[in-house]
Amino acid sequence: xxxxxxxxxxxxxxxxxxxxxxxxxxxxxxxxxxxxxxxxxxxxxxxxxxxxxxxxxxxxxxxxxxxxxxxxxxxxxxxxxxxxxxxxxxxxxxxxxxxxxxxxxxxxxxxxxxxxxxxxxxxxxxxxxxxxxxxxxxxxxxxxxxxxxxxxxxxxxxxxxxxxxxxxxxxxxxxxxxxxxxxxxxxxxxxxxxxxxxxxxxxxxxxxxxxxxxxxxxxxxxxxxxxxxxxxxxxxxxxxxxxxxxxxxxxxxxxxxxxxxxxxxxxxxxxxxxxxxxxxxxxxxxxxxxxxxxxxxxxxxxxxxxxxxxxxxxxxxxxxxxxxxxx
Amino acid sequence: xxxxxxxxxxxxxxxxxxxxxxxxxxxxxxxxxxxxxxxxxxxxxxxxxxxxxxxxxxxxxxxxxxxxxxxxxxxxxxxxxxxxxxxxxxxxxxxxxxxxxxxxxxxxxxxxxxxxxxxxxxxxxxxxxxxxxxxxxxxxxxxxxxxxxxxxxxxxxxxxxxxxxxxxxxxxxxxxxxxxxxxxxxxxxxxxxxxxxxxxxxxxxxxxxxxxxxxxxxxxxxxxxxxxxxxxxxxxxxxxxxxxxxxxxxxxxxxxxxxxxxxxxxxxxxxxxxxxxxxxxxxxxxxxxxxxxxxxxxxxxxxxxxxxxxxxxxxxxxxxxxxxxxxxxxxxxxxxxxxxxxxxxxxxxxxxxxxxxxxxxxxxxxxxxxxxxxxxxxxxxxxxxxxxxxxxxxxxxxxxxx
Numbered sequence: 001x002x003x004x005x006x007x008x009x010x011x012x013x014x015x016x017x018x019x020x021x022x023x024x025x026x027x028x029x030x031x032x033x034x035x036x037x038x039x040x041x042x043x044x045x046x047x048x049x050x051x052x053x054x055x056x057x058x059x060x061x062x063x064x065x066x067x068x069x070x071x072x073x074x075x076x077x078x079x080x081x082x083x084x085x086x087x088x089x090x091x092x093x094x095x096x097x098x099x100x101x102x103x104x105x106x107x108x109x110x111x112x113x114x115x116x117x118x119x120x121x122x123x124x125x126x127x128x129x130x131x132x133x134x135x136x137x138x139x140x141x142x143x144x145x146x147x148x149x150x151x152x153x154x155x156x157x158x159x160x161x162x163x164x165x166x167x168x169x170x171x172x173x174x175x176x177x178x179x180x181x182x183x184x185x186x187x188x189x190x191x192x193x194x195x196x197x198x199x200x201x202x203x204x205x206x207x208x209x210x211x212x213x214x215x216x217x218x219x220x221x222x223x224x225x226x227x228x229x230x231x232x233x234x235x236x237x238x239x240x241x242x243x244x245x246x247x248x249x250x251x252x253x254x255x256x257x258x259x260x261x262x263x264x265x266x267x268x269x270x271x272x273x274x275x276x277x278x279x280x281x282x283x284x285x286x287x288x289x290x291x292x293x294x295x296x297x298x299x300x301x302x303x304x305x306x307x308x309x310x311x312x313x314x315x316x317x318x319x320x321x322x323x324x325x326x327x
Numbered sequence: 328x329x330x331x332x333x334x335x336x337x338x339x340x341x342x343x344x345x346x347x348x349x350x351x352x353x354x355x356x357x358x359x360x361x362x363x364x365x366x367x368x369x370x371x372x373x374x375x376x377x378x379x380x381x382x383x384x385x386x387x388x389x390x391x392x393x394x395x396x397x398x399x400x401x402x403x404x405x406x407x408x409x410x411x412x413x414x415x416x417x418x419x420x421x422x423x424x425x426x427x428x429x430x431x432x433x434x435x436x437x438x439x440x441x442x443x444x445x446x447x448x449x450x451x452x453x454x455x456x457x458x459x460x461x462x463x464x465x466x467x468x469x470x471x472x473x474x475x476x477x478x479x480x481x482x483x484x485x486x487x488x489x490x491x492x493x494x495x496x497x498x499x500x501x502x503x504x505x506x507x508x509x510x511x512x513x514x515x516x517x518x519x520x521x522x523x524x525x526x527x528x529x530x531x532x533x534x535x536x537x538x539x540x541x542x543x544x545x546x547x548x549x550x551x552x553x554x555x556x557x558x559x560x561x562x563x564x565x566x567x568x569x570x571x572x573x574x575x576x577x578x579x580x581x582x583x584x585x586x587x588x589x590x591x592x593x594x595x596x597x598x599x600x601x602x603x604x605x606x607x608x609x610x611x612x613x614x615x616x617x618x619x620x621x622x623x624x625x626x627x628x629x630x631x632x633x634x635x636x637x638x639x640x641x642x643x644x645x646x647x648x649x650x651x652x653x654x655x656x657x658x659x660x661x662x663x664x665x666x667x668x669x670x671x672x673x674x675x676x677x678x679x680x681x682x683x684x685x686x687x688x689x690x691x692x693x694x695x696x697x698x699x700x701x702x703x704x705x706x707x708x709x710x711x712x713x714x715x716x717x718x719x720x721x722x723x724x725x726x727x728x729x
Contacts, residue, residue: 009370009384012398013391014466025366025385047338047365077588078596081569091366 024048024198028101028136030128032063033112034302035145038171041067044091046202051104053095060094067092098128102135106198108167109154110145118266118294122150126157133158141191143167147218148274149211151184162188165195168215173253173262180207180215213278214271221259222272222284228256229287239307258316261306265290265299329355329413330719333393334420335459337451338363340392344400344407344414345719352716355407356400360392368392372399380405389455390462397466417463417472418722420511420714421456423449424476425502431479431721433729434460434472442474448502471729473722480510483551488648491558505563507555509537513545515717516658516710523695524654524706532649534642537712538668539659540568540611544638546645554648556641562597565641566634568611571601573637606630613661613668635671642672646679655681655705658712663693673707680704 025048029040032054040050040063054060068089074080080088093100101107109128113120125144132142143165144154151166158164166182179199183192199206209215214222228242237245243255252259260268269291275284293299293306300306301314309318334341340360346353358371368386373379382399386392400408408414419434425445432438439460446453456474463472481489489505490498497503513535521528533547542565545555556564556572566572574597583593604611607630609619619627646652656662657669666688673683682703691698691709699707 005378005380007380007382009382009386009395009399012382012395012402014394014398014401023387049366077586077592078600079588079592080595081599084599 023194024106024201026051026104027198028053028104028107028132030098030101030107030109030132031111032059033110034066035112035169035171036110037063037066037070039108039110039145039169040092041070041088042169042202044088048091048201050092051095051100052092053098053101055096057096060096064089064092064094098131099135101132102137104136104140106141106143106195107132107136108143108145113267113270118270120146122153125150125154129154129157129164133160139163141165141194143195145169146182147180147215147271149213149278151182151211152186155184155186161186163191165191166211167195167199168217170217176253177204178207179204180209180217182209182211182215184211214275218271219275221256222268222275225256225260225268225290226272226283226285226287229289233287233289257307260290261300261308261310263300264302265294265306269294328415328723329408330722331414331417332420332715332718332722333417333459333463334715335389335455337455338365340389340396340459341715342396343715343719345716347719347723352719358396360386360396362386363392364388370395370399372405374405375407389458390465393459393462394466411467411470414467414470416722416726417467417470418718419456419459419472419474420477420718421474422452422477422508423506424474424478424482425506426482426504428474428476428479429482431473431475431718431725433725434474438474448506471726473718473725475511475718475721477508477510478506480514481505481507481545481552481555484553484555488554503559505555505558507543507545507552508557508561509541509543509545509555510552511714511717512537512658512712513543513547513552513555515714516656516712517547517550519695519710520654520656520706520708523708523710524697526653531653532646532651533654533656534645534652535656535658536638536642536662536672537659538565538638538657538662538665541570542567542572542659542661544641544645546648548649554645566606566637567602568613569599569602569604571597571605603630603634606633613665617665617667631667631671635668635674638668638672639676642676642681643679652679652681652705655699655707657707657709663709663711666691669698669707669709681707683707 027043027048028051029036030053032052036052040052044050052060052063054063071080071085071088075082075085109125111120111124129142141163144151145168146166147168151164155161155164164184165187166184168180170176170178181195181199196206207216231237231242232239239257243257246252246255254262269286272284272286297303298305301310304310308316311317328347330345332343332345340363342359343357344355346355355375357373360370362368363386370382372382382395386395397411400406401411421442423445425448427441427445442453442457460472463470491504516535517528517533520533521531528550530549535545535547537543541561543555543557544565546553562570564572579593602611603616607616607626609616609627616627616630620631642655661668669688670683673681680703682700683698684700687696688698693711694709695711696709697706698709699705
């Protein structure tokens with residue numbers, strides 16, 4: 001058996017071309033919540049290496065475990081094989097150091113909201129943007145995952161402000177093969193195009209949007225949810241039937257109530273407050289029932305109850321949890 | 328004459344450089360590029376003297392990969408070419424030729440247009456094949472290129488064999504019909520088998536079993552494919568490592584309803600979770616399944632029985648389709664190396680004249696051999712396949728006529 005030799009390949013290039021780096025071969029994700037997990041999972045699924053940076057060892061472990069469980073669900077529903085799962089997990093590396101994103105050409109900040117306030121800490125996000133810029137290369141792109149007006153404010157923390165962009169992954173509906181890509185005030189065309197390339201690489205369509213509260217998806221959805229709640233409160237139909245009507249009748253993947261439970265009611269309320277503040281229109285003001293549920297910590301699937309009730313693995317156990325008596 | 332053979336997959340490139348001297352074809356370099364466009368890409372290279380080298384580094388796309396393959400072949404340190412002009416032609420494996428290509432072709436702009444049109448029939452395979460063709464056009468534009476299709480050999484099937492009994496309009500609209508695959512392999516082993524036993528391939532009835540990770544069986548009457556088990560996609564027919572093969576289409580819609588899955592997951596289910604892996608729950612690797620069966624694992628035994636039985640049914644039906652059979656060929660990784668599969672398939676087919684010599688079968692592994700008893704009516708043979716050589720030979724024939 002001949003001895004196996006290993007050599008670098010670069011010097012063998014036929015045409016002495018400039019060394020090109022693979023675009024998006026390694027990306028950084030800051031945060032360990034469900035959004036960060038979803039982004040890491042999607043990028044790794046399509047062959048990219050991912051560094052997932054968390055606050056402490058515990059939350060990184062929880063995040064990796066969360067991704068692993070999500071992939072198990074895909075295996076159970078026949079969409080993935082165990083060996084493909086191993087490869088996907090093998091491409092995700094957990095880290096506690098922001099500096100480990102140094103060789104990433106794309107870093108996405110996706111820290112979760114503070115469970116107490118429901119807000120994603122802006123000061124912390126600004127700090128992350130600055131820290132990331134210190135370690136990454138000149139042309140690396142720094143992004144946030146958001147649905148509100150924030151990217152321009154985050155960009156203004158940086159030396160190279162044109163390298164920023166905001167994305168909105170539809171984490172809660174994996175079948176939604178779109179990503180809203182938000183151009184901030186500073187975002188350069190080149191950066192925007194490269195991010196569109198990234199979206200293409202993860203087999204999703206770009207929905208180009210300008211920086212605006214709620215962008216398209218949330219601005220329209222929250223109004224629908226409010227209307228759904230008022231329809232329920234007026235006793236026009238039961239919650240289950242409202243969801244069913246929108247699901248079957250209008251082809252939504254989930255109805256408005258189930259969607260809210262999946263997203264988390266506390267997040268929905270924050271988006272609505274944000275829209276209300278921005279546009280001053282009554283239609284964005286969270287319906288009283290929504291506020292009441294949030295105060296009662298019935299925040300959706302992740303707390304075991306929101307509009308509906310769920311078991312520990314997030315399966316719906318009660319359809320009638322909140323059904324009002326229809327008079 | 329030197330011919331480069333390329334087989335471009337979605338993230339890989341396999342290559343072999345053939346040199347023809349007299350009637351002999353020598354492989355002077357071979358290997359593969361893996362993880363094209365992904366982190367950790369590398370290139371394997373095996374020299375004529377057997378020395379193996381791995382080249383590490385970023386290989387962002389197929390063009391870069393081919394650029395490096397040519398670069399290494401030209402290099403002082405490891406090369407086997409003094410200049411690129413030594414490459415007389417490039418032959419490409421192309422998975423799907425649709426109904427347009429019934430034999431290998433010289434690739435010109437018109438052929439490329441037709442290949443672009445056929446992408447919808449093989450969305451996973453044809454685009455990388457095309458990338459390889461474009462890369463050669465850019466890197467060594469004066470070198471003629473030839474396309475050799477997996478489907479071409481089966482274009483001789485009669486219409487009653489290749490049509491599905493679904494609305495004819497769907498055939499017109501989307502080209503839904505049986506195309507068959509592994510054509511290059513079936514063609515190679517049929518010719519080789521005829522050479523070995525000294526018969527005219529235009530006057531024999533051959534059944535050829537290509538049993539590898541993917542598996543298909545072909546009925547070859549007078550040198551022409553008249554039926555094959557793979558269909559519109561390589562999912563139909565025999566049971567494979569992870570593919571179900573033949574299945575009641577009603578099962579598919581029933582599972583999709585019950586498991587609430589879409590077309591994508593259904594495709595993964597039938598292509599990757601099924602077959603021998605799905606039945607046995609052990610592996611898609613026949614060696615591991617046989618090992619488990621010998622230890623008494625019931626599902627492994629069942630898997631082996633199902634695997635052999637499916638092949639046996641096809642042999643019976645193809646013998647009926649051709650009105651007999653003269654030669655039965657085993658090829659592909661399992662067909663060439665697995666005596667137990669060959670024995671299991673042939674058992675009970677003595678009424679057809681298929682009668683193998685147990686001792687010869689048991690001692691045959693990966694080599695050309697007639698394994699039937701001398702007096703048996705049907706010659707049962709093991710013939711290792713060599714698709715790359717067929718591609719090189721076709722390429723030579725076509726460019727010599729230019």
